[in-house]
Amino acid sequence: AQTVTQSQPEMSVQEAETVTLSCTYDTSESDYYLFWYKQPPSRQMILVIRQEAYKQQNATENRFSVNFQKAAKSFSLKISDSQLGDTAMYFCAFMKHSGGGADGLTFGKGTHLIIQP
Amino acid sequence: KAGVTQTPRYLIKTRGQQVTLSCSPISGHRSVSWYQQTPGQGLQFLFEYFSETQRNKGNFPGRFSGRQFSNSRSEMNVSTLELGDSALYLCASTTSGGSYEQYFGPGTRLTVT
Numbered sequence: 291a292q293t294v295t296q297s298q299p300e301m302s303v304q305e306a307e308t309v310t311l312s313c314t315y316d317t318s319e320s321d322y323y324l325f326w327y328k329q330p331p332s333r334q335m336i337l338v339i340r341q342e343a344y345k346q347q348n349a350t351e352n353r354f355s356v357n358f359q360k361a362a363k364s365f366s367l368k369i370s371d372s373q374l375g376d377t378a379m380y381f382c383a384f385m386k387h388s389g390g391g392a393d394g395l396t397f398g399k400g401t402h403l404i405i406q407p
Numbered sequence: 408k409a410g411v412t413q414t415p416r417y418l419i420k421t422r423g424q425q426v427t428l429s430c431s432p433i434s435g436h437r438s439v440s441w442y443q444q445t446p447g448q449g450l451q452f453l454f455e456y457f458s459e460t461q462r463n464k465g466n467f468p469g470r471f472s473g474r475q476f477s478n479s480r481s482e483m484n485v486s487t488l489e490l491g492d493s494a495l496y497l498c499a500s501t502t503s504g505g506s507y508e509q510y511f512g513p514g515t516r517l518t519v520t
Contacts, residue, residue, distance in 0.1 A: 325508075327511075332513075333495060333513070334511065334514075335511035337509070337511075340506070340507075340508055385507060388463075394442075394452025394453075394454075395440075395499075395509060398449075
């Protein structure tokens with residue numbers, strides 16, 4: 291079974307600053323996907339970024355980028371030029387790639403990110 | 408493209424009753440997954456359906472069941488409701504083509520009294 295650990299229950303930064311959210315995972319699988327999801331107060335889960343384990347290049351989506359360290363089983367999310375709208379719960383998630391298609395996502399407990407004006 | 412829709416958005420039920428939740432995936436997505444979110448347990452995977460077949464299942468009791476129709480719409484049923492079943496139930500549809508990105512609906516908030 292996989293586990294995902296987010297060690298920072300809450301973080302607070304000033305608008306326009308850069309912030310990094312940590313995530314580590316434990317798995318014996320070699321083929322998998324990693325995701326970051328954002329859940330604002332509306333509770334709508336929004337996909338932020340995705341990383342395939344076989345890709346060495348770190349994924350980037352506009353102001354969001356990841357630092358994927360496969361050997362260390364680490365998958366951190368960096369948010370540059372943070373904005374008030376980035377205030378949300380952020381969940382790190384793991385998905386095993388099985389022959390039967392998409393397996394379920396295993397989520398961490400989340401990090402509550404607060405962007406201060 | 409319309410996003411994932413879930414109905415109803417809010418539901419209040421009494422212990423012992425049963426409930427059915429509905430999910431319509433993004434057009435063209437054939438895989439639908441269900442998750443339960445509670446303050447204590449966080450987000451937990453219930454099951455996944457593809458082409459009307461349950462392909463993957465999480466660690467939940469048999470009171471939790473689901474099905475998928477030929478148009479990819481899915482329903483989730485919980486029988487003999489318990490207080491601990493109070494949660495936000497999220498449905499997600501998965502992209503085709505191997506990217507495995509899951510897009511979530513707004514959820515159904517179930518309260519069991």
